Amino acid sequence: MTTHDASELRALHVPGSPLVLPNVWDAASARAVHEAGFPAVATSSAAVARVLGYDDGEQTPVGEMMAAIARIARVVDVPVTADVERGYRLKPAELAARLAEAGAVGCNLEDSLAGGGEMVDPGEQAEFLAEVRAAAGDALVINARIDIYLGGPASRQEAVARGRRYLEAGADCVYPIGLGDEDEIRALVGEVGGPVNIYFRPGMHDLARLAEIGVARVSFGSGPHEATYAYAQSLFEKVRQGHDPF
Template identity: 75%
Template sequence: MTTTDKVSVLRALHVPGSPLVLPNVWDAASARAVQDAGFPVVATGSAGVSRVLGYEDGEGTPAGEMLAAVARIVRAVSVPVTADVERGYGLKPAELAERLAATGAAGCNLEDTDPATGELVDPGAQAEFLAEVRAAAGQDLVINARVDVYLHGRTSRQEAVERGRRYLEAGADCVYPIGLGDEAEIQALAAELEGPVNILFRPGTPSLGRLAQLGVARISFGGGLQQAAHAYAQGLFAKVRKGHSPY
């Protein structure tokens, strides 16, 4: 498939009630494993990729290194890849779109927390940023717009809906209210937004099947799988240190 074909496939898989499930990967090997397991799309997670590269999440990874990692993952698989690029690493929208296109990525996550201050970006400014990325990329990029109000301890569905609607109007394909796990709130937000919604799966979140029933269109796993894999590797190393076989 060409990148344009992959973008079309990725966009079409955002179906409320039949969600796209994305076990986020952290390198080329994990990407191949996800593809081999039968998933139609590979998604990177900034936390996992950053840890593997030796940096902290929250734009601690230099843009060039993160985008190079995305490019390696794209080369390793034949399915569409959507990349978590945090808030764009300070790149101007046109440059961000250009450099994402150079990796071959079909989509990206863009968050609305300012990494420099740790505060939420003004929704109008974020909508303008997303609109400029959309204008630069055209339709050859699936944009998943993160809404961080729940990460910041706010419980206002109205604020999340208002931000989500502005981001969709600005050209985002999907809205990602990260940190939202309450069943009733997920269902209400999905209904009010009238656009595809991405939910982060973590302990305490409704099951995959229930999230589908609630109208979710996309389910991510964030850095959880990389953390679990790392913990398992630590156990293997401890066995070897004690003189035991890890197998």
């Protein structure tokens, strides 16, 4: 496949014309997204973990995760961005090197700890992001997750403050995962000072509405894999009952 660089992926983050990413979990799902015409492919760490037989939350051995990312990058002719949680305890330079070796030109990095979900101090997270940026240079698009909304409604002031620090540290985009209120999304987009990624989930506004309020990137997370798994369960149940599954 053609080698793609981070500048291609970075250029797709346009407020008002968002990059839409139905996240993938293996080479086959990556091919399907590519064939559907999407300009980039993103992995879901939760979905990849389940396919590999692990739970989410950095339970997947880093070698297996990177190998899965490499298989995905090998079969598509578009930029690949990888969800790598908090980096699997790798040092920033090694993380950047492993992502480049796997063929990824972007990554998600979380600001909460695996397991309990405890938030990382924003200064510590900003330092980590700055070190990743220094190691990768411009060869990596960093999507910095802001996890304070995962527990429900949260302080926009804190989210904006974290987002600004992460952008100043070198992040290309911030990702307040779990934020779904339209007014809050619009306000955060207006205040944070950089591209914003929103997680699309059932019951949310449609993609056109998210574009109208200035979102630059929309992710579907593990949702596509969960829907595919549910379909497979129903298919196998039909087989078990002796029916034609198709």
